[in-house]
Amino acid sequence: MSAKAKQSNKSADKKANDRNDVASKENDAEKANPQWKLISHEQINTLLDLTVEQVQFQFEEILGLKNYQTCLKEASLLDYFVSGFWWTREMNYTCQQISFIMALLQLLLDNISEKQMPFVDNLNEFAKMISGTRQSPSPEVDSLFDAEQAMSITDYLKCSLFQNYQLYEFLFSQPREELLLGKKRTIEVISSADFVAPLEEGMNTDDYLHYMTPVEQQEERTSQEEDGEVPGETALEQENENKATGLEGYNVQDVKDVLGDMTKEMLGTLQAEFTEKLRVQEESFSTRLEPLKHSACK
Secondary structure, three states, X not given: OOHHHHHHHHHHHHHHHHHHXXXXXXXXXXXXXXXXXXXXXXXXXXXXXXXXXXXXXXXXXXXXXXXXXXXXXXXXXXXXXXXXXXXXXXXXXXXXXXXXXXXXXXXXXXHHHOOOOXXXXXXXXXXXHHHHOOOOOOOOOOOOOOHHXXXXXXXXXXXXXXXHHHHHHHHHHOOOOOOOOOOOOXXXXXXXXXXXXXXXXXXXXXXXXXXXXXXXXXXXXHHHHHOOOOHHHHXXXXXXXXXXXXXXXXXXXXXXXXXXXXXXXXXXXXXXHHHHHHHHHHHHHHHHHHHHHHHHHO
16 A cells, blocks of 8 residues: 555544544533524524514414413413523523523423422432533533523522422323313293292382382283273273262252352451451550540640
């Protein structure tokens, strides 16, 4: 083998070793800083330009949550991931940092739902993951998060997940039964016409007169109309009959005699009152004139 061939083989081996080293470093970096598999960095860049309502709509499609409006579990998952993504957006993290945090949220939630991992074990898992981001895979590459960012992530997960850990355990451990929101039923209504009216002790007078009495009058009017009678004419006829009944047995002379007696009695009373008033006035005038007479005689 010539020297030229040996040199080309060495060069090829060196390139292969370099590629292997790069791949190994990338694998180590991926293990230390895992990325969320559901969305790519390009999709994250697109989501960063959307509103929170639009982000929620996109996460519905990404996570496949079609019944979040009626299912408590799906609604909680959607709120969990949308809130986490929106928090990373407000913190101005890079796409790689956002993807890692979303993967971290997914891992911690899977530990609860699939592995039923206790609180302490899941907290230790989180501590290992967040401490790994502080270590750089190579001297040329910076760590994924600095100390301040790692503390911010810890505070966020403490308030969002770990503080409500028992609620998430209950959400994934207890079966959710479908609640019956409505059901059709046919109920026979008792006709009030066949029964006595309710007691009036607990009913206001105004309500009784407004709601109960008109019903009775309407029923009476309806029954009269069914018999072929007009309610107004019937009442008028009854009134005329009562008047006629009260005047039966009297003739014209009897009426004149009664009116004459009443007139004499009234006139006699008026005359007596008038005479009494004249007498009083006469005595008053006499009393006043008596001193004048004595004065004139002197």
